[in-house]
Amino acid sequence: xxxxxxxxxxxxxxxxxxxxxxxxxxxxxxxxxxxxxxxxxxxxxxxxxxxxxxxxxxxxxxxxxxxxxxxxxxxxxxxxxxxxxxxxxxxxxxxxxxxxxxxxxxxxxxxxxxxxxxxxxxxxxxxxxxxxxxxxxxxxxxxxxxxxxxxxxxxxxxxxxxxxxxxxxxxxxxxxxxxxxxxxxxxxxxxxxxxxxxxxxxxxxxxxxxxxxxxxxxxxxxxxxxxxxxxxxxxxxxxxxxxxxxxxxxxxxxxxxxxxxxxxxxxxxxxxxxxxxxxxxxxxxxxxxxxxxxxxxxxxxxxxxxxxxxxxxxxxxxxxxxxxxxxxxxxxxxxxxxxxxxxxxxxxxxxxx
Amino acid sequence: xxxxxxxxxxxxxxxxxxxxxxxxxxxxxxxxxxxxxxxxxxxxxxxxxxxxxxxxxxxxxxxxxxxxxxxxxxxxxxxxxxxxxxxxxxxxxxxxxxxxxxxxxxxxxxxxxxxxxxxxxxxxxxxxxxxxxxxxxxxxxxxxxxxxxxxxxxxxxxxxxxxxxxxxxxxxxxxxxxxxxxxxxxxxxxxxxxxxxxxxxxxxxxxxxxxxxxxxxxxxxxxxxxxxxxxxxxxxxxxxx
Amino acid sequence: xxxxxxxxxxxxxxxxxxxxxxxxxxxxxxxxxxxxxxxxxxxxxxxxxxxxxxxxxxxxxxxxxxxxxxxxxxxxxxxxxxxxxxxxxxxxxxxxxxxxxxxxxxxxxxxxxxxxxxxxxxxxxxxxxxxxxxxxxxxxxxxxxxxxxxxxxxxxxxxxxxxxxxxxxxxxxxxxxxxxxxxxxxxxxxxxxxxxxxxxxxxxxxxxxxxxxxxxxxxxxxxxxxxxxxxxxxxxxxxxxxxxxxxxxxxxxxxxxxxxxxxxxxxxxxxxxxxxxxxxxxxxxxxxx
Numbered sequence: 053x054x055x056x057x058x059x060x061x062x063x064x065x066x067x068x069x070x071x072x073x074x075x076x077x078x079x080x081x082x083x084x085x086x087x088x089x090x091x092x093x094x095x096x097x098x099x100x101x102x103x104x105x106x107x108x109x110x111x112x113x114x115x116x117x118x119x120x121x122x123x124x125x126x127x128x129x130x131x132x133x134x135x136x137x138x139x140x141x142x143x144x145x146x147x148x149x150x151x152x153x154x155x156x157x158x159x160x161x162x163x164x165x166x167x168x169x170x171x172x173x174x175x176x177x178x179x180x181x182x183x184x185x186x187x188x189x190x191x192x193x194x195x196x197x198x199x200x201x202x203x204x205x206x207x208x209x210x211x212x213x214x215x216x217x218x219x220x221x222x223x224x225x226x227x228x229x230x231x232x233x234x235x236x237x238x239x240x241x242x243x244x245x246x247x248x249x250x251x252x253x254x255x256x257x258x259x260x261x262x263x264x265x266x267x268x269x270x271x272x273x274x275x276x277x278x279x280x281x282x283x284x285x286x287x288x289x290x291x292x293x294x295x296x297x298x299x300x301x302x303x304x305x306x307x308x309x310x311x312x313x314x315x316x317x318x319x320x321x322x323x324x325x326x327x328x329x330x331x332x333x334x335x336x337x338x339x340x341x342x343x344x345x346x347x348x349x350x351x352x353x354x355x356x357x358x359x360x361x362x363x364x365x366x367x368x369x370x371x372x373x374x375x376x377x378x379x380x381x382x383x384x385x386x387x388x389x390x391x392x393x394x395x396x397x398x399x400x401x402x403x404x405x
Numbered sequence: 406x407x408x409x410x411x412x413x414x415x416x417x418x419x420x421x422x423x424x425x426x427x428x429x430x431x432x433x434x435x436x437x438x439x440x441x442x443x444x445x446x447x448x449x450x451x452x453x454x455x456x457x458x459x460x461x462x463x464x465x466x467x468x469x470x471x472x473x474x475x476x477x478x479x480x481x482x483x484x485x486x487x488x489x490x491x492x493x494x495x496x497x498x499x500x501x502x503x504x505x506x507x508x509x510x511x512x513x514x515x516x517x518x519x520x521x522x523x524x525x526x527x528x529x530x531x532x533x534x535x536x537x538x539x540x541x542x543x544x545x546x547x548x549x550x551x552x553x554x555x556x557x558x559x560x561x562x563x564x565x566x567x568x569x570x571x572x573x574x575x576x577x578x579x580x581x582x583x584x585x586x587x588x589x590x591x592x593x594x595x596x597x598x599x600x601x602x603x604x605x606x607x608x609x610x611x612x613x614x615x616x617x618x619x620x621x622x623x624x625x626x627x628x629x630x631x632x633x634x635x636x637x638x639x640x641x642x643x644x645x646x
Numbered sequence: 647x648x649x650x651x652x653x654x655x656x657x658x659x660x661x662x663x664x665x666x667x668x669x670x671x672x673x674x675x676x677x678x679x680x681x682x683x684x685x686x687x688x689x690x691x692x693x694x695x696x697x698x699x700x701x702x703x704x705x706x707x708x709x710x711x712x713x714x715x716x717x718x719x720x721x722x723x724x725x726x727x728x729x730x731x732x733x734x735x736x737x738x739x740x741x742x743x744x745x746x747x748x749x750x751x752x753x754x755x756x757x758x759x760x761x762x763x764x765x766x767x768x769x770x771x772x773x774x775x776x777x778x779x780x781x782x783x784x785x786x787x788x789x790x791x792x793x794x795x796x797x798x799x800x801x802x803x804x805x806x807x808x809x810x811x812x813x814x815x816x817x818x819x820x821x822x823x824x825x826x827x828x829x830x831x832x833x834x835x836x837x838x839x840x841x842x843x844x845x846x847x848x849x850x851x852x853x854x855x856x857x858x859x860x861x862x863x864x865x866x867x868x869x870x871x872x873x874x875x876x877x878x879x880x881x882x883x884x885x886x887x888x889x890x891x892x893x894x895x896x897x898x899x900x901x902x903x904x905x906x907x908x909x910x911x912x913x914x915x916x917x918x919x920x921x922x923x924x925x926x927x928x929x930x931x932x933x934x935x
Binding site for chain 3: 158162163167185196308352
């Protein structure tokens, strides 16, 4: 995509985002707004994976680990601090720090794609099984009990200046949507920066980046940490939209969903995974309501089909189709012009025999 | 006096299990030299190259660059010392265009503004203007080699190490590359690992011949061509030219 | 003293458990570098095969040693034929597609059997006593089976024609092909055998853990970590990794608790991979089976 087209696309995305931000609470009922808040928080998670995988080349099967860590850290901090503002900051730091720690071991150990994927998956699964068993009252951090498989009730988010004034659900939606827009444009900025361009080059050819003088391990670590922080942000928004955090955030199903969003939406773009998450959220809610076929079956088939047939994902494939139609239309147009010119030339030129 | 030796190896060895690929090699390179490394397949040239560029960690011995013992460093640290490296198989960024490839190299050490200047200079110098916006993956092998050379140049290196820079090139491209290499040599010290004897003749000053992991003999092109050991081992039983 | 014996037995069982759940995966990974994320579901399918068959009157030994490996082996062949063969060499795509397959199987079994456990069956051996402590006789039995499985795979690889062809293909597929070996056939057979071994393990483990459609998830992490830590030599890798990881798991589980044992296993694996990125057999026992 050339530069002006990209800028136009980004502006459109910004405008649509603002329209949804201000328009949704007025045109949708309360339940739909809350639903949309959840969808938006999942979209932020998808964005984080889209960034580190699509642009950084880091295949993380356990992005839900940082999502869940962000959510749990937020709930625990909010309960302990008695307010939400400091809790948001604390949760972001904890999520980023966890990513940095895991990332250090993986990238400085020069683990490759496949091992990375399996280890990150195992981390999220271990978090799932460990936290599930924390039902007893002795498992707590400060005054917050971990609650095992029942989870933690998340205290409602409050205005930063007054710990007793809580936000209404519509306002929670505003916060989440603003978070999504900010996170999205932050990611766009990252990908355009020198850091982002180097990360893409690492994705393309790690050895060459290294031979140019870039410390590949450090770049991957930073990218992974940024992704972890954004996933943590998603977890914080999710906690606020659902109101209760259970260990299910870490489970295999949700970990798979994150990957599916990115694959369906389009690896290599940022808006693709966001759209993938939104589409699948509503599709799975709809399909989850019928009980003929279990939803995993459907999701599994979708994943297989996309990997085999539409590996690029929806957004890039649409862009490709659009480009081909445009070039066909343009060739047709210029062919028409040439024919017209040809005809007029024949009229004007003297006939020589 | 050490008379400006910029790179040397001391008893450098590389073992792979039982195989000794590089065997106690003492090598030294002076400033502004253009040294060619030749030898038959399996002689250890590429392994030696990888030890110099920290792609492999030597089993024993030292690599010393400008009096710094760099044995055991990471590849990016070697590159950051101002050393340009071109690998045997072209390692470029296939999904990115020519300009981006070269810019990534330039911007590693130069400021944003200077990096853009360097990039356009390199593109012009190597006559890549027509393909500047083409994806690397779509270019012919010889052109990809040229772009990789450009990436090496864009780093403004003082030492350039090339592994088979003309593999897969057309005759014209080989000649152009020889010119470029001679030009680079005016401001940088160079090591060129090569197979193509014709190409070596175009550029060679001093030549080091490898055989079975050790240095067999060193000298200029005439001395090497007339050395009977080299003939046996590398030039083989072909008619000498 | 008796406590010590019971503890040692516990640890050895943990090691044997890792061997059982990993060996099928190791065969497939060692041969084709394919990481099958549906591996846990193969174990689960083996478990369901045994439970459903036993609850319908089939003798438990027949169900475990004949039915389960046969059914899952067949499923493995079908999976290889319909899906895996299109993705050779594309490791990431194989990971993704087999993950889809895993979801598919979970969904399929849930749709057929519902999300609750098909009634469990009890282990065919009772408890045995060691002084004051009683251990499960069935666990002892499984330890023996694990050892037998290693011996069986070793004999297969070392002394049969199939094993020779398999080893040749592993070391150089092109060479093998130029000698007339149909590498596609070798891959299919290997995948089938790996699946059968996994089905057998799943069936054997069914009496111990109740089987849910999502049981696969419990095994997948451990099996993978064991195989990857072990490296590409099928037997030496699985054995060495199982011993190291199983020992740590058992010791920490005894000292602190079962979940901490799992955490310790993961941490040790991460450290191992940091030190030896090619797995244990990338560094030691390099040319072993």
